[in-house]
Amino acid sequence: MSGSEFVEKKSSSVPNQMHNSLQPRRLQIPLQAQSDHSVQETASIEEQLERASKFGYDGLDVPVNAPTPSPLVQTKLNLEGGENEYQAQEVETVNPVLNGLNQLKVQRLTEDNQEASLEQLPNSISLTNPLIQRDQTEQTERVEGKLWATDAEGKILPPSLEDISQGGVGDCFLFAAMAAIVNTNPQQIVNMIQDNGNGTYTVTFKGIGFFSSAKQTVSADFAVGKHGNVKRKALWPLIIEKAYAQEKGGIDVLDKGGNPGSAIDDMINDGPSRFDPREKSADYIMGKLAKAKEKKWPMTILAPKKDGASKDKKEMADNTPGLHFNHAYTIIDIDPSTKRIKLFNPWGHDHPNGDGWMDIDQVRKFFIEVNIND
Template sequence: MIEAENLNAGLSGQSAANVARATVYAATGGSYTVTLQNLESFAQTITSSGITKDQYSSLQQELENITKIDGAYTYVPSIFGNLMDSGIAVGTSASAFTAQIQKWFLGTDRPTALPNDSLQDKSSNSLFPTDISTAYNHIDQGYNNGDCYLVAALVETAAVNPTLLQNMITDNGNGTYGVQFYNGYGSQYVTVDSYLPGYTGAYSTDNTNWAGLIEKAYIQAQADGLAYQMAASNTYSAVANGGFDQPLKSITGKGTVTYGLSDLNALAKGGTIYQKIQYDLKNGIEVLFGSNQSTDYGLVGGHMFAVTAIDDATGCYVFNNPWGPHETSNYQFEITAAQLNSQASVNDLFLASEINNYIVRNTQVQSGLTIADGGNVAVLSGGQSFDIVLTNGNEHVSGGKAFHTTVTSGSQLTVVNGTTSGSVLENPWSAETVSAGGVAFATSALNGAGQTISAGGVASQTYASAGNIFVFSGGNLAQASAIAQGAVHLFSAGQASHTQVLSGGTEYVGDGAVSSDTVVAAGGTEHISAGGLGVGTLVSGAGASIWMDSNAQTQGAVLQAGGQQGLGAGTAYNTIVNSGGLLYVVNAAGMAVSATVNQAGSAVVTNGGVVSGVVVKNGGSITIDGGNTSNVALAAATGSVASNGVVSALTLSARATFSVDNGGIVRGGQVSDAGSWLFATSGGAG
């Protein structure tokens, strides 16, 4: 096939484009088929000197390319990575390389069967039954095999969460299967073929292979360190007569919790343990039971059972024995709370998957989880999460990275020494807190939700639509955050830069806080409180405004196209007023220093307001109506003073005009050219 040859050329150092690979994968049955063909062809190019440096580099590049296409921690990139980590290096021989292909892609690394049994080809069997919901009632543990803890976990998962089993197995279409497990480093995969034990391994009485394949894959995975349980050998005997919660954790990726039997009231109908297990089973959460004693009502000493249901009519627990229907007639039975309570010992207990509690660390990845009902996910150093939904749950990112988390209904996303990207905070009861070393990128705070940035935390490109952003001492809000119908609150020593305040939005700059390079668009507001500082604010658009309280400051604000700065109090330094902008100094508590008013811009000083050092030019205007100004220079501009307003040190040039109207006063005026005029009307004095 030409496409496959092109990809193989990539392995030889002439890598094709990723988009071409994606097209070929879709046309030839997926990346597994193409990658296997290419690796087998590549093996034939290895000379007696072994893999060359260039060949090894091309293998690394191909792994990187496939990872980009399929996604990290998916089946083919995972087994390809395991192949590369199995000792492949410059100088590896063709035979050694081929052996690793066969192990990781073809499942030839078969576990050794128990004595007096052998592995047999079961490829003629179906993978799953037509009705997956019936699968749990057809599993047998097999003879002389002590892995009840593993098979019970399979029975339980098939009973309460069969979709998980279906998603665990990838049918490669060539008699081999990829099987997914978890260990302390995240999602892991092995490949198995269709050779299964004749009678000592797990099997299904409906002639399907899924249980035997997962059992076999688990043995291979634990031998390679890819499951929570680790044994010394790749043999069926290695997993016999041992283990407890490792298979459940390896299958689900979750932690586990235990419930003892000493409290009869908790076990009885309506009790706390009863309700917890009932909730778990209804919501696809696996529950097992470990028994230390044999009884005449079905329990076997040193054995694990699947808890498949609760009979709410009787208050009894329904147990399935993994020995199955072929090995015991009592493979499913009910047991009362009193009977369980009579078994109370440290070794008789319920074992359940821990609802919604996850730890993601090192190279682990978790995606698509819903964390509810007080559950938690911790993303620690090196860990990553994708598309987590928090519903009355919590995500704590400390050293890891969280992408596209959705936070709803009383949930909390906390970022400390970690990173979030694309988080969505949906309602008033959802929040994101970014503190020391934390970075939040492109968060959306909606409908009253809040993002809090405290000491050492950084948030950039936050979008608040009817939401709130709170920046405390040492926190930093940066790079084009947008506020629409919401608010950003900067508290003492909090910082914000390049914020966009859109229609209906407000930026509050509190005492000791600094906002720099803010853009206040039409309908937006920047409100600077006492002790706050705004630097380089651009106010542009109808209804856009800056308002200031006593002892507040701005530096270098630019007003244009309907933008306004109102100085009822506070001091504005170096304000620039462009076309359509308005600087409005409204009383004696407000002061503008060194302002520039350009074409079609205007400044109004009234009711005792103070302006010092203003330049009005090129069609700009200034109106002093009861205010006080000094060092006013007009060039090709207009101005007026009235109502006891005072202008000191007025200079007119370039055909500027200035009128002194009723009650206005000009002290120390200078007209620099014949085209400029100073008018004194009735009641004015110059």
């Protein structure tokens, strides 16, 4: 059982790190540019700012790194015959002011306002963010296999449903989504993954991001007990799972569940059309699925939560092998003549009724949502 809850939610990537640019300004000037007329250390900041003002520094927004000379300074630097002397005056007058202000900023940040400054960062980084609190000692394991399955002669085989097997994480929605894509257009799975040749893989999610696709690079090391199972020694489902988890904020985020139609959209940028089979006639459903099969559109279907389910639904789940609550399945085939649909369990086994075939009336009675990514 996945125990997952189908919550349709897109999240953006979480910032991986933050940089403190408030560092004292280092002086990099020729020795000959220094003058004996240095600024007195006893002068106040106000006095130093007044001296620096003639060089174009007003003190209202003093940069923390080496500034580009102001237009006024640039003009004076270009005056014939006065360049070296003027530049030396600027350096010895302005630099102590900048360094003094920078030191004050650093001191205030570290002693008084560090927490307040964090809150002012763009896309405020919370100290409770799961990426920050992630256990850095989490054990990983190297799973035996290659990116793609191979035959006895070592020839690469195309990805297939045989490679799909959800593991201990409650992300049945993601494995059902991968199964739906590979069942209709396996080349889309191939196009998603780039083998970098150094033990890492870059996965492209075409449906994430406003102006470009989202890319995540991962290795073939997986958190112990938190990844899919390997069938035919093909690692591609685990690579996509790890990359998708990294994109969404961690494997524990996927464990909370999701919607397979939305996951398909994230991967191939084809949004889902949805309907409740309980509200549609058998002919309507069969017509929709027949068109989707013809067009090679990925199809998935959702089972309800067990809590609050009717007595009939509970009896149906008890009496139908492979029928589970809180679970996502892939629609992999239909038979219009008998009005049946074939479901694939993303576990890679335990399909409804053993072979996956269900009567359309059973489907209408039990399931709550059909997704067609067209």
